[in-house]
Each structure stands twice: as C-alpha cells, then as structure tokens.
Amino acid sequence: MSADIAEPEPQRPPEWPATLDVDALVEGGWRPRPFQQFLLKVHSRCNLACDYCYVYTMADQSWRSRPMVMPMSLVAVAARRIAEHARAHGLTSVRIILHGGEPLLAGGRYLSEAVNAVRAVCAPDVRVEAAVQTNGVLLDEDVLRLFGELDLRVGVSLDGGRRDNDRHRRYADGRGSHDAVAGALRLLMSPAHRRLYGGLLCTIDLDNDPVETYEELLAFEPPVIGFLLPHGTWSSPPPGRTADRTRTPYADWLIQIFDRWYGAPRQETDVRLLREIIYLLLGRESASEAVGLTPSSLVVVETDGGIEQLDALKVVEQGAPATGMNIVDHSFDAVLRHPGIVARQLGRAALSETCQSCDLARVCGAGLYPHRYREGSGYLNPSVYCPDLYRLIQHIRTRLQLDLQRRRQG
Numbered sequence: 051m052s053a054d055i056a057e058p059e060p061q062r063p064p065e066w067p068a069t070l071d072v073d074a075l076v077e078g079g080w081r082p083r084p085f086q087q088f089l090l091k092v093h094s095r096c097n098l099a100c101d102y103c104y105v106y107t108m109a110d111q112s113w114r115s116r117p118m119v120m121p122m123s124l125v126a127v128a129a130r131r132i133a134e135h136a137r138a139h140g141l142t143s144v145r146i147i148l149h150g151g152e153p154l155l156a157g158g159r160y161l162s163e164a165v166n167a168v169r170a171v172c173a174p175d176v177r178v179e180a181a182v183q184t185n186g187v188l189l190d191e192d193v194l195r196l197f198g199e200l201d202l203r204v205g206v207s208l209d210g211g212r213r214d215n216d217r218h219r220r221y222a223d224g225r226g227s228h229d230a231v232a233g234a235l236r237l238l239m240s241p242a243h244r245r246l247y248g249g250l251l252c253t254i255d256l257d258n259d260p261v262e263t264y265e266e267l268l269a270f271e272p273p274v275i276g277f278l279l280p281h282g283t284w285s286s287p288p289p290g291r292t293a294d295r296t297r298t299p300y301a302d303w304l305i306q307i308f309d310r311w312y313g314a315p316r317q318e319t320d321v322r323l324l325r326e327i328i329y330l331l332l333g334r335e336s337a338s339e340a341v342g343l344t345p346s347s348l349v350v351v352e353t354d355g356g357i358e359q360l361d362a363l364k365v366v367e368q369g370a371p372a373t374g375m376n377i378v379d380h381s382f383d384a385v386l387r388h389p390g391i392v393a394r395q396l397g398r399a400a401l402s403e404t405c406q407s408c409d410l411a412r413v414c415g416a417g418l419y420p421h422r423y424r425e426g427s428g429y430l431n432p433s434v435y436c437p438d439l440y441r442l443i444q445h446i447r448t449r450l451q452l453d454l455q456r457r458r459q460g
C-alpha cells in the first residue's frame with residue numbers, strides 16, 4: 051500500500067436542522083409558508099472589493115465556480131417556476147430582488163429583459179414587484195430612466211460618510227467608492243427618480259461614530275435605512291463581539307441611533323431594525339428575518355440555477371447556503387421541505403432552550419438565522435449577538451413604556 055494515501059476525513063455528525071423530521075412535522079399539522087420573495091443572483095462578480103463582503107471574503111467560496119451572469123434561458127426557467135409556485139399557492143403578488151455580486155454589471159438591457167420575463171409569465175393574475183440591490187457606482191441617468199419604465203425599486207449600500215464608507219467599500223485598486231455612490235444618490239433623490247428610491251443599507255462598523263453615520267446617511271434623504279450587523283457565528287464571531295456577556299458594543303452603537311432617531315421632533319426617516327423591534331414590542335409581526343418569529347418567505351436562485359436558502363449563510367462554511375436543488379429539476383414547492391428552509395419558518399420551535407426561556411424571545415427571535423451557528427450544535431443556539439439584542443430590545447421597551455406612561459398621564 052502506498053504510504054501517501056490520505057486518512058479519510060472523520061465524518062461530522064449531522065447538526066440541527068439536518069436532523070429535523072420534516073415528514074413528522076407535516077403529519078403533525080405544520081404547513082410551510084409559500085415563498086413570496088425571490089432573490090435572483092443575476093451577476094456573480096462585483097466592481098468593488100469591499101473587505102467584509104460575505105460573497106467573496108467568507109467561508110463559502112462557491113462564486114468561484116459559478117457562471118458570471120445567469121443565462122437568460124435560466125431566467126426564463128426561474129420565471130416559470132415563480133409563476134408556478136405563486137399560482138399553486140394562490141398568491142396574487144410576489145417580489146423579485148435582482149442581486150449579485152453587483153447586478154448592474156449585467157447591464158440595463160439584461161435587467162429589463164429579466165424583469166419582463168418574470169412579469170410576462172406571472173401576468174395577469176400575479177403581480178410582480180421588482181427591486182434591485184446595488185453598490186450604486188454604475189447608477190446613472192440612463193439606467194434610472196430604464197428602471198423608471200420598469201418600476202424597479204433601487205436599494206443602495208452605503209456605510210456613512212466618505213472616511214467611514216471608504217474604509218471598507220473600495221475598488222480593487224484601493225480607491226474609495228463614496229463619491230461615486232453619493233453622485234448616484236443625488237440622481238436618485240431628484241424629483242424625476244425619487245419614487246424609485248428603495249433605501250440605504252449600512253453595515254455597522256464599531257469604529258464609526260453611530261450618530262455621525264446616521265446623519266451622513268440622512269443627508270441622502272433615504273425613505274428607509276437598514277442597519278446590518280456584520281455576519282458572524284459562534285465559531286467565527288463578528289468583529290468586537292467577545293465572549294464577555296457584559297459587553298454590548300453593537301447594542302451601545304444602535305442605542306445611540308435609536309435615541310437620535312426616535313427622539314427627533316419629526317420622523318426623518320424609517321430605520322428598519324428599530325421600527326421592527328417597536329412593532330414587535332407592540333404585539334405585531336416582524337417583516338424581516340433580523341428579529342421576531344415570522345416565518346421566512348425568501349429564497350435565493352444563483353447564477354447557475356442552484357436554489358439556496360439565504361446568502362448570509364456563506365459566513366458559516368463552504369456549501370452552507372445550498373439546498374442541493376436547482377430550478378431546472380426542482381419546483382420551489384420541493385424546496386419548501388428542505389430542513390434549512392423549514393427551520394427558518396418554524397418560529398419558536400426553531401429556538402434553543404435558552405431562547406425558549408428568554409422573556410424577549412418573541413421580539414428577538416434569536417436574531418438572524420446564520421448568526422446562531424456553532425460547530426457541533428448547528429443553528430440551535432442563541433444568536434452570537436444575544437447580549438446586544440437583549441440590551442437593545444430592553445432599551446427600546448423601556449423608552450416605549452415611559453412614553454406610554456406619560457401619554458396615560460396626559
């Protein structure tokens with residue numbers, strides 16, 4: 051025998067939710083919620099090289115083996131699958147989100163064809179709302195005019211002022227992207243295009259001053275700001291999140307924004323995460339997966355037609371977002387029974403024992419699903435952001451209680 055034969059890798063025992071018995075759940079009366087949001091990865095490369103990007107810099111490197119652009123023939127298959135799914139579940143509207151990489155690299159004509167392809171097969175009974183999430187550097191008058199014809203909502207990523215944004219959001223040659231994005235946002239803010247403005251997405255950097263960041267973003271008059279916690283897990287914690295539960299750097303950061311936003315004499319914009327927490331505290335459901343127990347209705351289609359769970363799972367390990375299914379051979383109904391999809395629809399039943407006994411579980415919901423991962427136990431854990439989420443929610447609850455008390459006292 052040759053001495054250089056490698057030892058076989060020891061088999062890792064399956065982690066939750068791979069061990070979920072979906073058939074038993076269905077027999078017990080549980081029913082999946084149909085997908086209503088389809089995130090289409092139309093272009094897998096980017097014209098920026100942001101150093102924290104979950105597509106290129108994290109554990110899953112599947113972008114390397116994927117086609118650069120989703121062929122239009124696959125877009126047509128995706129369109130038919132979306133229409134089939136919507137009709138099977140009696141949905142009267144669905145949402146497609148053109149995503150990447152950087153979707154604008156696919157070109158305006160391609161994006162227009164893609165949106166029209168989905169709308170054509172869904173009409174007349176299923177309405178298709180369309181949105182694009184872009185880094186903004188390729189947005190110009192021509193593109194915006196085209197998006198206007200398509201009624202395509204535009205979300206733009208920006209992390210604050212020039213110095214703060216350009217610490218991470220750079221071109222491959224090191225130049226910052228802020229000035230190009232600011233120019234694009236000024237076009238988007240103009241009366242001709244304003245109705246297309248979907249909002250800003252900002253990834254939190256603890257090195258940036260929170261109120262300054264908020265006010266820099268506010269200067270671009272966004273209808274909504276989405277603050278994103280950097281992706282991380284218990285096995286690969288996000289920057290600044292240590293094992294010391296008494297430290298809550300992300301809560302401290304967001305609380306400063308909450309106080310500035312909530313305390314403003316008039317509402318200057320919507321801050322999605324904070325508004326969601328307020329709604330949940332008032333007994334409503336959440337509309338995002340970042341907090342709350344609302345079943346997820348989002349699914350991802352990659353440029354090769356692969357159907358994936360959630361692209362933030364790229365932080366976990368190679369292949370973590372995959373379902374092993376694709377739009378050519380599988381319907382979206384088949385994907386609804388994948389344990390990873392089921393886990394994001396199970397609400398309280400998908401929470402760890404710690405979260406089940408937490409007084410804020412209904413509001414927190416253990417945070418975003420990928421942030422619960424720990425090697426060995428899978429996703430049956432509190433969020434790696436648990437101390438931050440607890441403190442942030444507590445702060446907002448106290449502030450709301452005080453307000454309600456004041457109102458009751460006249």
Ligand code: SF4
Nearest residue numbers: 405408414432433436
């Ligand atoms: S605050 Fe922590 S323990 Fe409570 S639900 Fe959230 S992650 Fe779970």
